[in-house]
Amino acid sequence: MLELKDICFNVRQDSKEKEILKNINLKIDERFVAITGPNGGGKSTLAKIIAGIEKPTSGKIILDGEDITDLSITDRANKGVSFAFQQPVRFKGLTVKDLITLASGKKITIAEACSYLSEVGLCAKDYINREVNASLSGGELKRIEIAMIIARGTKLSLFDEPEAGIDLWSFNNLIRVFESLHEKIKGSIIIISHQERILNIADKIIVLSGGEVTAVGTKDEVMPKLIESSEACSTLLDKLA
Numbered sequence: 001m002l003e004l005k006d007i008c009f010n011v012r013q014d015s016k017e018k019e020i021l022k023n024i025n026l027k028i029d030e031r032f033v034a035i036t037g038p039n040g041g042g043k044s045t046l047a048k049i050i051a052g053i054e055k056p057t058s059g060k061i062i063l064d065g066e067d068i069t070d071l072s073i074t075d076r077a078n079k080g081v082s083f084a085f086q087q088p089v090r091f092k093g094l095t096v097k098d099l100i101t102l103a104s105g106k107k108i109t110i111a112e113a114c115s116y117l118s119e120v121g122l123c124a125k126d127y128i129n130r131e132v133n134a135s136l137s138g139g140e141l142k143r144i145e146i147a148m149i150i151a152r153g154t155k156l157s158l159f160d161e162p163e164a165g166i167d168l169w170s171f172n173n174l175i176r177v178f179e180s181l182h183e184k185i186k187g188s189i190i191i192i193s194h195q196e197r198i199l200n201i202a203d204k205i206i207v208l209s210g211g212e213v214t215a216v217g218t219k220d221e222v223m224p225k226l227i228e229s230s231e232a233c234s235t236l237l238d239k240l241a
């Protein structure tokens, strides 16, 4: 289980303190958790704090009872925390097989590497020896990234807007991958997303707005509030227009 205790994150801007995250308290032990909310609400910052890319100004991060607040990204990765960026990283010179082998942390056969690719809906023989360079599309890269996460078998996988920059066709495939992951995953997946279809498959939805948690609950508890606040926002914009 991941516990966030009173997480605050401040930055200095124009010689003033700016509060990006304010007293975030959360417990996450569900298999599939979506974090959503308006742009600039603090979602990516929170994900970076969980992964160890940013350090909180105050507060504690506890993973399975262990305080990991002061651990580096690498130490957290070794404890089973993995993070997929909005824009996947391309690794020139490395093949898909190399990356999956590295991710698994052991020597694996081609057949094993291929099975991870098949799980994310990629035809393994077409991809296994391809270099992870600019010739791969955004959707393909995202699926390779997910295959790496499955190969690592992590406790906690974080995805920051997996839908960003991919076409509708690839998005539909990605949703199918997440739906099937939901059945297989042993740890928790946290997905930052604005997409209703991703929110729909979440066991728990967390809404972050203005650096605060404004709602937490199941889809049935949170979705009506989200729809209500987005309708209120559209009405306000109509009035201002």
Ligand SMILES: Nc1ncnc2c1ncn2[C@@H]1O[C@H](COP(=O)(O)OP(=O)(O)OP(=O)(O)O)[C@@H](O)[C@H]1O
Binding pocket: 011, 013, 020, 037, 038, 039, 040, 041, 042, 043, 044, 045, 046
């Ligand atoms: N290092 C920083 N210095 C100054 N401001 C920052 C810094 N990091 C984040 N912010 C600000 O904090 C706010 C939250 O940013 P964050 O990227 O976490 O939001 P988000 O909810 O992920 O947004 P989006 O949905 O647009 O991706 C934004 O206003 C951003 O400009």
